[in-house]
Amino acid sequence: MxxxxxxxxxxxxxxxxxxxxxxxxRGARMTDVARLAEVSIMTVSRAxxxxxxxxxxxxxxxxxxxxxxxxxxxRIAGSLASQRSNIVGLVVPSxxxxxxxxxxxxxxxxxxxxxxxxxxxxGYVLDGEETAVAAFLSQRVCGIVLHNTKHTPRTRRLIQSxxxxxxxxxxxxxxxxxxxxxxxxxKAAFEMTAFLVGxxxxxxxxxxxxxxxxDRARERQSGYLQALKQFGLPVDRRIVLESTxxxxxxxxxxxxxxxxxxxxxxxxxxxxVLATGALLEANRNGWLVPDTIAIAGSDDNELxxxxxxxxxxxxxxxxxxxxxxxxxxxNRISGNLPAAHIVDLGFxxxxxxxx
Amino acid sequence: MxxxxxxxxxxxxxxxxxxxxxxxxRGARMTDVARLAEVSIMTVSRAxxxxxxxxxxxxxxxxxxxxxxxxxxxRIAGSLASQRSNIVGLVVPSxxxxxxxxxxxxxxxxxxxxxxxxxxxxGYVLDGEETAVAAFLSQRVCGIVLHNTKHTPRTRRLIQSxxxxxxxxxxxxxxxxxxxxxxxxxKAAFEMTAFLVGxxxxxxxxxxxxxxxxDRARERQSGYLQALKQFGLPVDRRIVLESTxxxxxxxxxxxxxxxxxxxxxxxxxxxxVLATGALLEANRNGWLVPDTIAIAGSDDNELxxxxxxxxxxxxxxxxxxxxxxxxxxxNRISGNLPAAHIVDLGFxxxxxxxx
DNA sequence: TTGAAAGCGATACCAA
DNA sequence: TTGGTATCGCTTTCAA
Numbered sequence: 189m190x191x192x193x194x195x196x197x198x199x200x201x202x203x204x205x206x207x208x209x210x211x212x213x214r215g216a217r218m219t220d221v222a223r224l225a226e227v228s229i230m231t232v233s234r235a236x237x238x239x240x241x242x243x244x245x246x247x248x249x250x251x252x253x254x255x256x257x258x259x260x261x262x263r264i265a266g267s268l269a270s271q272r273s274n275i276v277g278l279v280v281p282s283x284x285x286x287x288x289x290x291x292x293x294x295x296x297x298x299x300x301x302x303x304x305x306x307x308x309x310x311g312y313v314l315d316g317e318e319t320a321v322a323a324f325l326s327q328r329v330c331g332i333v334l335h336n337t338k339h340t341p342r343t344r345r346l347i348q349s350x351x352x353x354x355x356x357x358x359x360x361x362x363x364x365x366x367x368x369x370x371x372x373x374x375k376a377a378f379e380m381t382a383f384l385v386g387x388x389x390x391x392x393x394x395x396x397x398x399x400x401x402x403d404r405a406r407e408r409q410s411g412y413l414q415a416l417k418q419f420g421l422p423v424d425r426r427i428v429l430e431s432t433x434x435x436x437x438x439x440x441x442x443x444x445x446x447x448x449x450x451x452x453x454x455x456x457x458x459x460x461v462l463a464t465g466a467l468l469e470a471n472r473n474g475w476l477v478p479d480t481i482a483i484a485g486s487d488d489n490e491l492x493x494x495x496x497x498x499x500x501x502x503x504x505x506x507x508x509x510x511x512x513x514x515x516x517x518x519n520r521i522s523g524n525l526p527a528a529h530i531v532d533l534g535f536x537x538x539x540x541x542x543x
Numbered sequence: 544m545x546x547x548x549x550x551x552x553x554x555x556x557x558x559x560x561x562x563x564x565x566x567x568x569r570g571a572r573m574t575d576v577a578r579l580a581e582v583s584i585m586t587v588s589r590a591x592x593x594x595x596x597x598x599x600x601x602x603x604x605x606x607x608x609x610x611x612x613x614x615x616x617x618r619i620a621g622s623l624a625s626q627r628s629n630i631v632g633l634v635v636p637s638x639x640x641x642x643x644x645x646x647x648x649x650x651x652x653x654x655x656x657x658x659x660x661x662x663x664x665x666g667y668v669l670d671g672e673e674t675a676v677a678a679f680l681s682q683r684v685c686g687i688v689l690h691n692t693k694h695t696p697r698t699r700r701l702i703q704s705x706x707x708x709x710x711x712x713x714x715x716x717x718x719x720x721x722x723x724x725x726x727x728x729x730k731a732a733f734e735m736t737a738f739l740v741g742x743x744x745x746x747x748x749x750x751x752x753x754x755x756x757x758d759r760a761r762e763r764q765s766g767y768l769q770a771l772k773q774f775g776l777p778v779d780r781r782i783v784l785e786s787t788x789x790x791x792x793x794x795x796x797x798x799x800x801x802x803x804x805x806x807x808x809x810x811x812x813x814x815x816v817l818a819t820g821a822l823l824e825a826n827r828n829g830w831l832v833p834d835t836i837a838i839a840g841s842d843d844n845e846l847x848x849x850x851x852x853x854x855x856x857x858x859x860x861x862x863x864x865x866x867x868x869x870x871x872x873x874n875r876i877s878g879n880l881p882a883a884h885i886v887d888l889g890f891x892x893x894x895x896x897x898x
Numbered sequence: 899t900t901g902a903a904a905g906c907g908a909t910a911c912c913a914a
Numbered sequence: 915t916t917g918g919t920a921t922c923g924c925t926t927t928c929a930a
Contacts, residue, residue, distance in 0.1 A: 215705065217923060228901045233925065243899060258704065263681045264628065265923030268619045268906050275661075275682070283648045286641040293638045296664060304678055306630070307662045309651060323659055326618045327630070349613065350570065435849045461846075468849045491816075491846070494790045494823045572907060583917045588909060598915060620907030623922045 216257035224253035236261060267328065274303045276517060277324030278333045279317050281402075283309045285460065287487055287506065288335060291357055294510020295333055299518070303330075310336060314401050318343045325350050331517035333510075337361045337368065338403040353520035355513040359404050360532055367520075369512040369531040373404045376502050376535045377411030380456055380484055383500075383537055385419045389454035389482055392416070393427035395441045395466075397459040405430070408458050408486075427452055431462055438465025446481065454482035454543065458502070467495055467542060482543040497541035505533045571612035579608035591616060622683065629658045631872060632679030633688045634672050636757075638664045640815070642842055642861065643690060646712055649865020650688055654873070658685075665691060669756050673698045680705050686872035688865075692716040692723065693758040708875035710868040714759050715887055722875075724867040724886040728759045731857050731890045732766030735811055735839055738855075738892055740774045744809035744837055747771070748782035750796045750821075752814040760785070763813050763841075782807055786817055793820025801836070809837035809898065813857070822850055822897060837898040852896030860888045 222229040227246060235242050235250040242250075253259075267273040276299055280288040296305050306324060310316035318340045324332060325346055332347060332354040344365050347354050354366040359373050377394075384392050394412045396405040409428065416423055426448050431437040438457055442465075445452055457463040463485025470477050477483055477497055485492055488501035512531055520526060577584040582601060590597050590605040597605075608614075622628040631654055635643040651660055661679060665671035673695045679687060680701055687702060687709040699720050702709050709721040714728050732749075739747050749767045751760040764783065771778055781803050786792040793812055797820075800807055812818040818840025825832050832838055832852055840847055843856035867886055875881060 219923080229924080230901055230926095231899085234900085237925085241899070246899080260677065260681050260701075260705075262623075262683060262923055264619055264623045264683050265906090266925070268617075268623050268908085269923075269925040271906065271925090273619065283651055284641070284644050286639070286644065289639050289641065289644060292662075293664070296638055296662075301674060301678065304661050304682060305663065306659055307647075307651075308660065309648070319656060322615065323656065326615050327659060328617060328619050346615075350615075435845050439849070464846075465849065468851070472851060490790050491819075494794070494820065496823070496827060574907080584908080585910095585917055586915085589916085592909085596915070601915080617907055620922090621909070623924090624907075624909035626909090626922065 216259040217262070218259070220257050221250065221253045221259045224256060225249040273328045273330050275306050275327060275329045276303050276331045276333065276514070277306045277308070277321070277327070277329040279308050279310055279320045279324075280335045281310055281312045283307070287460070290506035291335065291510035291513070294507040294512075295514045296510075298511045298514035303518075312401060314338065314340045314343070318346075321346055325352075330521055331355075333357060333513050333517065334365075336401075336403065337364070337370075338401065339365070353517050353526075355516050357509050357513050359407055360530065361403075362530075364529060367516050367526055367529045367531075369509050369516060369533060371504055371509075371533050371535045373407035374411035374414070376486070376504070377408035377456070377458060378415045379411075379535075379537060380458075380486070380502055381412045381415035382419070383539070384454050384456060384482065384484060384543060385415065385421070387454075387482070387543055389543075390421060391424075391427070391450065391452045391454070392421070393429070393445045393448075393452045393455040395429045395431050395438070395445075395455060395457040395462055397433055397462075398430045405459060412456065424448075427455075431457075433460040433462070435461050435465030435468060438462035438467075439469035442466040442469050442481075442483075446475070452481065454478070454484065456484045458486040460487075461491070463499055463501065464491055464495060467497075467499060471496075478541070478543050484543050488538050493540070500540045500543040501538050503536040503538050505535070509533050571614040572617070573614070575612050576605065576608045576614045579611060580604040628683045628685050630661050630682060630684045631658050631686045631688065631869070632661045632663070632676070632682070632684040634663050634665055634675045634679075635690045636665055636667045638662070642815070645861035646688075646690065646865035646868070649862040649867075650869045651865075653866045653869035658873075667756060669693065669695045669698070673701075676701055680707075685876055686710075688712060688868050688872065689720075691756075691758065692719070692725075693756060694720070708872050708881075710871050712864050712868050714762055715885065716758075717885075719884060722871050722881055722884045722886075724864050724871060724888060726859055726864075726888050726890045727766075728762035729766035729769070731841070731859070732763035732811070732813060733770045734766075734890075734892060735813075735841070735857055736767045736770035737774070738894070739809050739811060739837065739839060739898060740770065740776070742809075742837070742898055744898075745776060746779075746782070746805065746807045746809070747776070748784070748800045748803075748807045748810040750784045750786050750793070750800075750810060750812040750817055752788055752817075753785045760814060767811065779803075782810075786812075788815040788817070790816050790820030790823060793817035793822075794824035797821040797824050797836075797838075801830070807836065809833070809839065811839045813841040815842075816846075818854055818856065819846055819850060822852075822854060826851075833896070833898050839898050843893050848895070855895045855898040856893050858891040858893050860890070864888050 218232050222232045308320035321343050334356045335358045337356045337359045356364050356368045357370050360370045399406045431441040484500045486502040488503040492499040492501050573584050573587050577587045663675035676698050689711045690713045692711045692714045711719050711723045715725045754761045786796040839855045841857040843858040847854040847856050
């Protein structure tokens with residue numbers, strides 16, 4: 189003997205204070221595990237990151253020590269040391285809207301347990317997005333997913349100079365910050381309008397969310413206008429509306445549109461639950477759908493299928509978009525070059541009784 | 544001259560490699576800002592954390608340097624050094640369900656820009672929650688919000704020994720891990736059942752989501768049963784159902800219930816969009832609501848108000864719950880003792896035409 | 899297969 | 915009001 193027993197404590201803490209905080213429940217550190225398992229701290233680190241190169245016996249001792257101490261790796265320290273984090277940042281326009289929830293879910297499912305997800309909403313405002321991105325970058329996220337595809341110049345600069353992968357998902361832009369996984373809002377709106385024209389409707393109204401700071405709504409309106417033009421139909425600005433969101437937004441829009449003369453024959457409401465709101469309003473007023481007024485929507489969901497009459501709608505692969513976005517991120521994080529910077533996941537028209 | 548110019552570079556990096564990674568876009572560090580502003584790194588740190596104690600002139604120089612370098616604070620390093628993070632972790636049963644989105648939004652809004660939000664879903668499974676909590680704890684979150692109030696023993700132990708504040712929000716439990724902000728699911732179901740009894744209905748069916756791992760559904764069924772008992776009504780197990788989620792779940796449940804003899808007079812569907820699904824199904828079948836069958840729901844929302852007939856429903860203050868949960872967390876993070884461990888935000892019955 | 903030492907980029911404490 | 919210095923807990927690099 190002679191030497192003092194150093195099997196425990198050993199937390200050289202010469203400085204005073206801080207010794208016992210309110211809870212003092214400081215968890216075990218890697219050092220504690222190492223001491224208990226009688227190996228160096230490096231071996232513990234390896235046991236966690238590269239178990240294959242560690243002797244099975246040693247590994248066993250280490251896991252025993254981990255359980256005994258209740259050790260939880262400190263990823264903050266790990267990230268600082270390794271200069272890389274396992275956090276992905278995601279910005280959606282609104283946390284309330286279940287549309288975005290699909291994409292969020294796709295991202296989360298694909299990231300799996302090895303990555304954590306940080307979420308912020310922009311409130312549909314470009315500056316909100318910038319703030320969120322700056323915060324993410326401060327947390328040194330390893331990748332970013334943005335739903336919006338219109339950004340402040342600083343947002344683009346921040347992400348690009350951070351040098352981390354980024355996937356935009358809201359619209360199939362030509363020049364993404366880095367990568368994009370989406371569908372073409374313009375094309376979708378064009379096709380739906382064309383579908384209505386094909387059904388014989390001529391006076392077709394269009395309703396979307398406000399275009400301000402919303403490139404998706406903007407693209408859709410543009411697709412609608414483009415279709416009218418292509419089919420030689422006149423544009424009547426009185427029947428091209430921007431609406432507040434919600435069922436009531438759609439209801440009000442329909443009421444306004446029904447007052448316009450000459451009467452409209454069909455209306456395409458895109459965004460949020462506008463179309464459903466319009467349909468329910470038509471039902472309340474006894475306006476026959478599609479005979480008095482045909483209604484088409486977008487963002488197909490169970491509700492649009494269950495109302496009467498069921499709504500003709502556009503189906504967007506939102507979940508897949510989330511999965512794809514996350515895959516693209518993971519691929520790049522693994523050090524690969526992107527297979528493609530622009531991925532078009534497409535869309536479908538689901539024809540039902542409302543048209 | 545003589546001495547070598549040391550105004551730039553100076554990043555003593557004797558070791559090779561790593562010099563130029565794929566992007567090499569390493570951002571500026573606090574040291575770089577300090578050098579440019581000709582102050583010590585500590586002064587820069589203070590300028591960011593406690594600007595009040597820094598000389599205004601110095602502050603100005605530092606901000607100039609920050610802009611010039613495009614410096615973004617490294618919160619990983621900051622958190623490690625200060626032993627505290629600004630990340631709050633949130634676990635919801637499902638990222639898809641817009642019910643939870645309300646609470647998430649409340650939490651996010653209340654946390655504000657100084658905190659970041661990490662989100663995970665448990666998939667309605669206790670082990671999923673445990674995994675998420677362990678991941679959060681590894682990230683050293685400064686607080687946790689859980690929607691579920693039933694947990695694995697390890698989940699409770701992990702949070703308690705981490706010594707960080709935690710708020711549960713799904714149900715008003717008696718013995719929370721730490722704190723709870725919610726309403727009583729049991730009481731809400733009891734009151735709604737009592738309301739139906741008060742309306743003269745006697746044979747009242749009950750539909751909820753599966754009870755497994757779902758304490759909220761369990762509590763609601765219990766409240767329903769308790770009400771029947773209190774009013775001296777018999778329990779018929781054939782009309783107490785657990786349903787799959789979604790509009791279709793509610794629709795199927797109603798179809799099953801309508802086959803039971805003697806006929807039921809009312810049905811209370813609670814959870815997800817079951818009630819709306821049932822109502823739409825009744826409409827499709829021409830069953831008059833409330834004459835043939837009265838329908839009551841929960842989680843009141845715009846849709847329940849817009850269908851015909853509008854649904855009688857329970858309104859839960861989900862957004863407020865999120866706000867309150869975040870406030871309770873922030874309060875504790877500021878070092879205060881909790882004003883209350885159990886906060887009951889209550890609920891409301893919204894009577895409409897469906898009953 | 900394992901270990902020693904040098905950081906990672908900030909903050910805390912104390913001294914000036 | 916400002917600066918020096920010792921960490922924070924882990925990973926990287928290199929040597930054994």
